[in-house]
Amino acid sequence: MTRTGVAAQPGVLSIGPLRRMWTALSLSSLGDWLSFLALTALAWAVTSDEGFALQSYAVGAVLFLRALPTALPAGAAAALVERLDRRTAMVAADALRFAVLLSVPLVGRLEWLLPAAFVTGCLAVLWRASATAAIGDLASPDRAADAHRLAVRTAHGSALGAAALFALLALLARAVLSGDARADLPLYVNAAIFLVSGAAVFALGAVPGRPADAPASAGGRAAGAFPARRGLAVALAGVFAAGGAVLGVAKIYVATLHGGDAGFGTLVCAAFAGLACGLFQGPRMLGDFSRRRLLGLATVPAGLVTAAAALIHNLVVLVVLTAVLGWIAGVAWATARTVVHAEAEEEARGPAQTFLQSLVRVVLLVALVVAPVLAGAIGRHRFEPAGGSAYSFDGTNAVLLAVALVTLLTGLVAYRQLDDRRGVPLAGELSAALRGVPYVPPGADPQADRYRGVFIAFEGGEGAGKTTQARLTAIWLRDHGYDVVTTNEPGATKVGMRLRAILLDKETTGLSPRAETLLYAADRADHVANVIAPALDRGAIVVTDRYVDSSLAYQGYGRQLPPEEIAEVNRWATGELRPDLTVLLDVSPQTGFGRFASPADRMESQPMDFHERVRRGFRKLAEADPDHYLVVDAGLPQEEITRLIRDRVREILPDPVPAGTEDITSTFPAIAD
Numbered sequence: 001m002t003r004t005g006v007a008a009q010p011g012v013l014s015i016g017p018l019r020r021m022w023t024a025l026s027l028s029s030l031g032d033w034l035s036f037l038a039l040t041a042l043a044w045a046v047t048s049d050e051g052f053a054l055q056s057y058a059v060g061a062v063l064f065l066r067a068l069p070t071a072l073p074a075g076a077a078a079a080l081v082e083r084l085d086r087r088t089a090m091v092a093a094d095a096l097r098f099a100v101l102l103s104v105p106l107v108g109r110l111e112w113l114l115p116a117a118f119v120t121g122c123l124a125v126l127w128r129a130s131a132t133a134a135i136g137d138l139a140s141p142d143r144a145a146d147a148h149r150l151a152v153r154t155a156h157g158s159a160l161g162a163a164a165l166f167a168l169l170a171l172l173a174r175a176v177l178s179g180d181a182r183a184d185l186p187l188y189v190n191a192a193i194f195l196v197s198g199a200a201v202f203a204l205g206a207v208p209g210r211p212a213d214a215p216a217s218a219g220g221r222a223a224g225a226f227p228a229r230r231g232l233a234v235a236l237a238g239v240f241a242a243g244g245a246v247l248g249v250a251k252i253y254v255a256t257l258h259g260g261d262a263g264f265g266t267l268v269c270a271a272f273a274g275l276a277c278g279l280f281q282g283p284r285m286l287g288d289f290s291r292r293r294l295l296g297l298a299t300v301p302a303g304l305v306t307a308a309a310a311l312i313h314n315l316v317v318l319v320v321l322t323a324v325l326g327w328i329a330g331v332a333w334a335t336a337r338t339v340v341h342a343e344a345e346e347e348a349r350g351p352a353q354t355f356l357q358s359l360v361r362v363v364l365l366v367a368l369v370v371a372p373v374l375a376g377a378i379g380r381h382r383f384e385p386a387g388g389s390a391y392s393f394d395g396t397n398a399v400l401l402a403v404a405l406v407t408l409l410t411g412l413v414a415y416r417q418l419d420d421r422r423g424v425p426l427a428g429e430l431s432a433a434l435r436g437v438p439y440v441p442p443g444a445d446p447q448a449d450r451y452r453g454v455f456i457a458f459e460g461g462e463g464a465g466k467t468t469q470a471r472l473t474a475i476w477l478r479d480h481g482y483d484v485v486t487t488n489e490p491g492a493t494k495v496g497m498r499l500r501a502i503l504l505d506k507e508t509t510g511l512s513p514r515a516e517t518l519l520y521a522a523d524r525a526d527h528v529a530n531v532i533a534p535a536l537d538r539g540a541i542v543v544t545d546r547y548v549d550s551s552l553a554y555q556g557y558g559r560q561l562p563p564e565e566i567a568e569v570n571r572w573a574t575g576e577l578r579p580d581l582t583v584l585l586d587v588s589p590q591t592g593f594g595r596f597a598s599p600a601d602r603m604e605s606q607p608m609d610f611h612e613r614v615r616r617g618f619r620k621l622a623e624a625d626p627d628h629y630l631v632v633d634a635g636l637p638q639e640e641i642t643r644l645i646r647d648r649v650r651e652i653l654p655d656p657v658p659a660g661t662e663d664i665t666s667t668f669p670a671i672a673d
Contacts, residue, residue: 017138017204017205018135018138018147020200020203020204021131021134021135021138021204022150022151022154023200024090024131024197024200024201024204025131025151025154025155026154026158027193027194027196027197027200028090028094028124028127028128028131028194028197029154029155029156029158029162030158030161030162030165030193031097031162031190031193031194031197032124032155032158032162033158033159033161033162033163034162034165034166034186034189034190034193035066035097035101035120035124035187035190036066036067036162037162037163037166037186037264037265037268038101038166038183038186038187038190039062039066039104039113039116039117039120039187040059040062040063040066040251040264041166041170041183041186041251041261041264042104042105042113042183042184042187043055043058043059043061043062043110043113044058044059044183044251044252044255045180045182045183046058046108046109046110046113046180046183047110048180052252052376052379052380052394052395053376053377053379054376055252055255055376056252056372056373056375056376056377056395057372057373057376058110059251059252059372060248060368060369060370060371060372060373060376061114061117062113062114062117063248063368063369063372064365064368064369065114065115065117065118065121066117066118066120066121067121067364067365067368067369068118068121068365069118069121069122069124069125070121070124070125070361070365071361071362071365072125082133084130086130086131086133086134087134087201087202087204087205089126089127089130090127090130090131090134090198090201091198091201091202093123093124093126093127093130094127094194094195094197094198094201095194095195095198096119096123097120097123097124097191097194098191098192098194098195098198099191100116100119100120100123101116101120101187101190101191101194102187102188102191103116104116104187105183105184105187105188108180108184128155131151132148132151135147135148135151157276159268159272160269160272160273160276163265163266163268163269163271163272164265164269165189165265166186166261166264166265166268167261167262167264167265167266167269168265169185169186169189169265170182170185170186170260170261170262170264170265171262172185173185173186173261174260174261174262182261183261186261228292228339228340228343228417228418229352229355230417231292231295231296231414231417231418232295232336232339232340232356232418233355233356233359234410234413234414234417235295235296235298235299235332235336235410235411235414235418236295236332236333236336236356236359236360236363237359237360237363237410238299238302238303238406238407238410238411238414239298239299239302239328239329239332239407240329240332240360240363240364240367241363241366241367241403241406241407241410242302242303242305242306242325242367242403242404242407243271243302243325243326243329243364243367244363244364244365244366244367244368244371245306245367245371245399245400245403246271246306246309246322246325246400247268247271247367247368248367248368248369248370248371248372249371249372249375249396249399249400250264250267250268250322251264251372252372252375252376252395252396253318253396253400254267254315254318256380256392256394256396257313257314257315257318258315259315263315263319266319267318267319267322270319270320270322270323270326271322271323271325271326272326273323273326274322274323274324274325274326274327274328274329274330275326275327275329275330276330277326277327277330278326278327278328278329278330278331278332278333278334279330279331279333279334280330280334281327281330281331281334282330282331282332282333282334282335282338283334283335283338285331286430286433286434287433288433289429289430289433290419290420290421290429291335291338291339291342292339292418292419292420293415293418293419293420293421293426293429294331294335295332295335295336295339295414295418296411296414296415296416296417296418296419297411297415297426298328298331298332298335298411299332299407299408299410299411299414299415300408300411300415301324301328302325302328302329302332302407302411303404303405303406303407303408303410303411304404304408305321305324305325305328306325306400306401306403306404306407307400307401307404307405308321309321309322309325309400310396310397310398310399310400310401310404311397311401313392333360336356337353338624340352340353340356341620341623341624342620342621342623342624343563343564343620343624345557345616367403371399371400371403374395374398374399375394375395375396375398375399376395377395378394378395378398378399379394379395380392380394380395381393381394420564452536452537452539453483453535453536453537453538453539453540453541453542453654454536454541454542454580454581454652454653454654455532455536455541455542455544455577455578455579455580455581456473456541456542456543456544456579456580456581456582456583456649456652457544457546457547457549457579457581457582457583458470458473458543458544458545458546458582458583458585459546459547459549459550459553459582459583459584459585459618460584460585460586460587460618460634461587461589461592461611461614461615461618462589462592462593462603462604462611463587463589463591463592463593463594463595464585464586464587464592464634465585465587465595465634465638465641466545466546466585467488467545468638469583469585469641469642469645470486470488470543470544470545471486472642473543473642473645473646473649474486474543476646477541477543477649477653482540482541482653483538483539483540483541484540484541484542484543485531485532485535485540485541485542485543486543486544486545487527487531487532487542487543487544487545488544488545488546489520489523489524489527489544489545489546489547489550490503490504490520490523490524490527490546491523492523492527492531492544493523493526493527493530493531495522495523495526496523496526496527499519499520499522499523500523502519503516503519503520503523503602503603504601504602504603505601505602506601506602506605508602513555513559513560513561514561516555516559517551517555517559517561517566517569518569520550520551520555521551521569521570521573522573524547524548524551524570524573524574525573525574528573528574528575528577532544532577533575533577539654541653544579547579547582548567548570548574548578549582549584549618549621551566551570552566552567552570552617552621553614553615553617553618553621554603554614554617556617557613557614557616557617557620558606558610558611558613558614558617560613563617578628579628580628580652581628581629581630581648581649581652582622582628582629582630583629583630583632583645583648584618584619584621584622584629584630584631584632585632585634585641586615586618586619586631586632586633586634587615587633587634587635588615589608589611589612589614589615590608591634591635592611592634593611619631630644630645630648632644632645
């Protein structure tokens with residue numbers, strides 16, 4: 001999707017106070033993740049003489065106490081921070097974490113390690129809430145969203161650096177230290193990081209405080225109006241339960257494989273590296289493959305990878321499998337966000353994403369805690385069949401295998417709930433997506449589109465200028481030698497003219513939204529069969545004023561019918577014919593109606609909030625499939641709009657000379673003077 005009319009702004013790090021705040025945030029986040037790993041490793045070390053079960057319980061207890069504060073409602077910490085000075089709170093939290101982490105290896109007892117894990121977790125939540133409020137205070141209102149987005153990415157992205165640092169510190173400790181002191185070095189470094197973070201916050205200077213904006217009310221309807229929410233929740237729960245279980249038993253499993261703390265750090269580093277790759281690749285992979293199907297399928301490889309991790313006792317293989325599982329989790333989360341953004345109403349996106357984030361947080365917490373505890377309860381077992389090699393099947397293996405089976409079952413449920421292309425064979429669609437070509441139903445001629453023309457649709461709300469720009473585009477194309485067919489909806493055929501009279505006549509009353517949708521689909525089916533398809537078959541360029549997106553926006557978002565059901569009806573009505581390019585002229589309803597000179601028809605006479613929903617619907621459709629759209633600010637001068645459209649249309653134009661014409665030139669004799 002190409003956006004126009006938006007001036008580029010420098011990054012938020014160009015703002016001096018925000019750049020210094022980001023430095024402190026990077027250090028604090030690095031320390032948070034490093035403390036998570038270092039305290040877990042120390043719990044295993046200080047109970048080394050107590051046996052496998054107690055060591056596993058100690059790891060589970062540390063994970064639980066360290067992660068528990070993060071599961072508390074974010075509003076509680078935010079409310080507390082509003083009563084405190086941001087800078088003072090952050091400096092105090094860093095100083096306390098420095099002191100607590102410095103004391104843990106000096107005391108060296110589990111009785112102090114457990115409360116220390118909980119205290120550092122609480123201080124991390126307090127610091128993060130203070131930083132979030134400070135960023136809101138330091139950023140201007142128009143840059144606040146970018147600043148908060150950068151903060152979130154920094155806080156989560158620091159996990160990769162912390163895991164790599166922990167692995168390096170473990171290798172260093174192994175080389176220069178001995179005994180229990182090897183597990184202490186990461187904590188000393190961790191304490192030093194918090195000391196530097198506190199100094200960075202102190203050097204920031206005073207942070208101007210201002211009352212936080214009142215949180216927008218997320219009504220029950222907004223959160224419940226998202227039809228795919230349940231399926232997304234099931235799929236994400238399955239994937240992240242597997243990931244949480246692997247991380248929960250990571251220290252125990254690596255220890256049984258004699259990998260030490262360096263192996264533990266490497267495994268966690270692989271998990272977060274895979275997660276980062278998955279988050280980046282998720283929205284871009286498999287082209288037009290259904291995002292819903294992709295998310296439903298993600299649970300299946302997650303279960304298979306977890307099962308393989310449970311059964312293969314090799315540290316290198318385990319690290320690779322963990323990276324793959326992290327990648328699957330990243331793809332699943334990115335895909336879920338794409339589905340929410342594409343299908344949820346604008347007012348429902350925030351509640352839906354908050355719900356999914358809370359769900360993932362709770363699932364991870366439960367998996368992190370329950371997995372090591374169950375592993376300790378099951379204990380260590382070694383099978384030695386007569387004449388065969390011995391095979392260890394410990395509690396970690398049993399837990400991971402059980403989680404894998406649950407994840408696979410969850411995947412079946414999620415796929416059934418999310419599948420939005422019933423009747424389209426999964427194997428066929430997936431094979432086409434892997435090859436980077438559109439899916440062709442069995443029996444269809446794959447060469448049917450070889451010589452077809454180009455299909456361009458103009459969309460937008462009332463008064464956006466679609467008709468004018470469609471006409472100017474057609475004139476420009478004809479001037480360049482193309483065979484052009486201009487058309488419009490509804491009413492491009494004799495049948496369509498009758499349907500148009502019914503649909504747009506203000507005297508038409510009592511027409512239900514579903515009946516209206518079906519009438520538009522009927523007009524479109526006749527339009528495609530008698531106007532669009534024949535023109536494309538002969539290689540013409542078809543320029544239409546409105547197409548399927550108008551039904552999705554007006555009846556789906558405007559009338560608030562399920563857009564996926566309308567899309568399915570229109571896929572059948574049009575034979576799945578879609579434009580090569582959709583030009584969306586974006587304009588506010590107030591501006592559009594200000595351009596009208598003629599009396600309003602039945603659709604134009606709808607209330608203003610109806611047209612606002614229609615505009616949001618068009619924009620969601622464009623954001624969900626950016627490669628097929630050009631979004632133009634219809635408030636620009638007409639000449640500028642025309643230029644932008646022509647620049648984009650040029651990219652998809654064929655050679656104006658019919659295919660095959662140049663083949664006969666080989667029969668001409670050479671021209672000589």
